[in-house]
Structures are given as C-alpha cells and as structure tokens.
C-alpha cells in the first residue's frame with residue numbers, strides 16, 4: 001500500500017474538495033500543505049516535509065522569508081493596487097533596481113512567467129518590424145526542442161510536448177524549433193526574418209539539461225552578427241538558483257532580453273518582468289501592451305526587496321557551495337539506482353533506473369519519508385530546494401532518497 005491509498009482524515013477531505021471543484025490540470029502528491037517556514041512545509045495533520053521543489057524556484061529565498069514578508073505587510077497597509085492608470089511610489093524604484101541588477105535600461109513588469117514570455121515575444125516582433133525592418137507579419141523566432149516556457153496558446157505552439165499541445169490548436173505560427181545545445185542548428189534556422197532566439201540557458205522542465213559550454217557564447221556571437229535578439233528565459237534558472245544571479249553568468253553571456261518571474265515575487269505574489277535596453281523595450285508605446293496587475297505596488301515593493309537580497313549575493317553563494325555538496329551526495333548514488341545527475345547549484349535532475357519505478361512512484365515513496373520532490377519525464381526526479389536549506393538537511397534528504405532506492409531495488 002502506498003501513501004496515495006491510505007490518505008484519511010483532514011488530508012482526504014481536502015483532496016476530495018480539490019478533486020470535486022478544482023480543474024484537474026495537475027496530478028499532485030497527496031500532501032496538503034497548511035503552513036511553511038524556511039525549507040519546511042507542514043501539512044494539515046502536522047506532518048513535516050522538507051521541500052525539495054521550492055515551487056519550481058519561486059521560493060528560492062525560503063518560505064516566509066522574514067525580510068520579504070515584512071515588506072509585504074508594510075505595503076499591504078499602504079497601497080496594494082492602483083493599476084497603471086496612475087503612478088505609484090513603488091513602481092519606479094522597483095524598475096530602477098531590477099534594471100540595475102540586470103545591467104539593462106528598462107523593465108516591463110508583468111505577473112506570471114508565461115506573461116513575461118508572451119510579452120518578450122511581442123516585443124521581439126515589434127522590434128523586428130520597427131527597428132530591424134522585417135516586413136509586418138512574417139517574423140520568426142528560433143526556439144529549442146523540449147523547451148518549457150509556459151502554457152498559453154502561443155507558447156504551447158512551439159512546445160515539443162504532445163500533452164501540452166493536444167487539442168489546443170490552431171497554433172500561433174512563426175516559430176522554428178531546433179535541438180537544444182546545437183548552435184549550428186540555430187545558425188541554420190536563422191534567416192532575414194528572424195527577430196529572436198529564445199532559450200532557457202539550462203532547460204528546467206526537460207530535466208535540468210545543461211548545454212555544452214560553447215552553446216551560449218556561440219548563440220551570443222551569432223545573434224549579434226545576424227542582428228537577432230537573444231532572449232534568455234531565466235524564469236526558473238535565474239535569481240540565484242544555479243549559484244549565480246543568472247544562469248547565463250556561468251558562461252559570461254549577457255542576453256539582449258532577460259525574462260524573469262517566479263522568485264522575483266519572493267514566493268508571495270506573482271511578479272514577472274521583461275528586462276532589456278531602451279532600444280528594445282522602447283518599441284512599446286501607450287496602448288500597445290499592458291496588464292491590470294502588472295507592476296502593482298504590492299508586487300513592486302516585494303520585487304525591490306528581492307533585488308536587494310540578490311544584491312547581497314548570499315543566496316548565490318549558498319547555492320554554489322551547497323550545490324556542490326548536493327551534487328556530490330547525489331552522484332554517490334550512481335550505480336545504486338541512480339543513472340545520472342545533472343545541473344548546477346541547488347538544482348539537480350536525477351535520472352533513475354526505470355526498473356525501480358516511475359519518478360511519480362518514487363516521489364510518493366519520498367513524500368512518505370518526509371521529502372518532497374517532483375518527477376519530470378518518466379524516471380527523472382528534480383531536486384530544487386529553497387536556497388535556505390542546510391548541508392545537514394541535504395544529507396538527510398539524500399539519505400531518505402538512498403533508502404527509497406534501496407527499498408525499490
């Protein structure tokens with residue numbers, strides 16, 4: 001019998017309500033969170049779990065980060081939403097500090113990650129017509145196979161995932177997908193109508209796939225040579241997850257456009273952004289793009305605090321140091337049920353011998369032992385804890401993982 005078969009009490013009640021009234025677009029583990037601090041989640045029955053997913057990197061700075069929550073409380077008592085029909089005293093400081101962190105001129109604030117990607121694509125097309133001189137309606141964007149950039153119609157239009165696309169057509173034209181990590185293929189796909197190359201510097205949902213070392217530098221040179229925007233989707237890889245502020249920093253590459261989200265909202269509010277220089281973001285004029293909640297004072301105040309935290313560098317250092325520890329511990333399980341470990345910083349994709357069971361089944365077994373992880377693609381597990389996790393907690397989690405693998409074998 002597994003955890004899924006034995007849920008009772010408050011857990012069963014909460015799940016029954018979800019199943020009855022919430023759309024079934026996820027398949028969650030039978031864990032019902034009611035409280036969380038740091039790297040730990042407590043469920044409705046008082047059981048504690050070490051969170052090794054961190055809401056897909058949205059909780060990089062820990063659950064209930066004191067500094068972020070203090071800002072949120074302060075701003076809740078001041079003003080939360082005025083929409084962009086007026087100015088607020090929080091938007092300018094947020095955009096200025098985030099632009100500074102990215103070394104860019106301007107910020108377009110949005111809410112979800114998918115909105116940042118959609119906005120980045122709109123800006124690239126507008127830049128193509130207004131600046132590059134591509135005839136209207138024929139622009140193309142080169143993307144990578146097995147990408148994950150969100151769930152809107154245009155974004156799933158260039159997904160390689162049949163489940164994400166099935167039944168959702170007709171799709172948005174204008175995308176060319178080539179193998180991830182293959183700069184020659186990107187070069188071959190670019191033509192005079194190409195306005196952007198959009199990539200995740202490290203592919204997250206695909207299983208934490210790190211590209212060859214020359215990939216990003218070659219894309220940078222190629223995009224500069226062909227007058228094409230290099231757009232880095234750092235929504236999951238960015239903001240300290242990999243041991244640098246941006247994953248692109250590992251290769252010394254500065255994209256033309258950063259897409260940010262998830263951790264930018266401090267695990268408290270949805271906050272995303274497109275960040276670029278004035279010659280790119282300046283193509284937007286009043287009425288051409290917008291969002292009721294984009295850049296609202298509550299989110300902007302929280303975003304400013306998040307940037308302040310990132311400027312101190314403590315989470316980048318923690319992720320780099322503890323990431324080495326996590327990867328070494330996980331690699332020690334190769335040959336004991338683990339086939340391969342990939343990733344950077346506190347971000348690891350772990351391929352498991354499929355004879356031991358699906359990633360979903362192993363995630364359930366780990367949850368029973370108090371460790372929350374997420375499977376991606378069959379038998380790959382992802383470890384991405386909040387960056388406040390300690391070395392002792394990592395040791396404990398990997399110990400539980402070793403026991404689960406030994407039991408499954």
Ligand SMILES: Cc1ncc(COP(=O)(O)O)c(C=O)c1O
Pocket residue numbers: 056112113114115117148149150151200204205233234235236237261262
């Ligand atoms: C790289 C990347 N881009 C975009 C998104 C979409 O973000 P959201 O779920 O906030 O729309 C995700 C979400 O996992 C992501 O990993």
